[in-house]
Amino acid sequence: NAGVMQNPRHLVRRRGQEARLRCSPMKGHSHVYWYRQLPEEGLKFMVYLQKENIIDESGMPKERFSAEFPKEGPSILRIQQVVRGDSAAYFCASSPREGEGTEAFFGQGTRLTVV
């Protein structure tokens, strides 16, 4: 059972371009979380999705950022018109369900560099 897979591992974009980050959760996991980690800082919650539904996007910037988790395929975090401040590591985590004691597993992250 492969772990949480994120791709690409590294992504370089020029200012104004779009960035698409992919996250394939562990097999059987229907809950996905996206986090952003700025250099030398902790992880910050962005969005929580279940299959085909956004449950909580309270950590997402109101503009340029969107996320989806379709019925088939990976979860996608999309950043439009990237700016230098978007440079960060973006981590995805998945879990099989909610509830006390449920484990969340993290991917290796996508490091976005905006030049």
Add this chain to the structure above:
Amino acid sequence: KNQVEQSPQSLIILEGKNCTLQCNYTVSPFSNLRWYKQDTGRGPVSLTIMTFSENTKSNGRYTATLDADTKQSSLHITASQLSDSASYICVVTRLQGAQKLVFGQGTRLTINP
């Protein structure tokens, strides 16, 4: 406000020594508390997870404690190894509501030979 505070921010110890990392939280309603290890450039990896009824849990040389009354947790590392150099992150899960996983800023641990 739901927050997780960790101390110290960074710590340097010699190989073979023990150390204890602290985590205080104000998250409610509480579901569970986890400690993660994050190596540089990698994703976090779970070390322990504790629910309300558990007050200690071990994973090899790592021992986590939880005092749900004072809302404090600690992670004790014994006989440290060079490979223990990493950031250790305390994460509290809310039972309901927005932002279910609340992360601490992490403690950056460096083990010197």
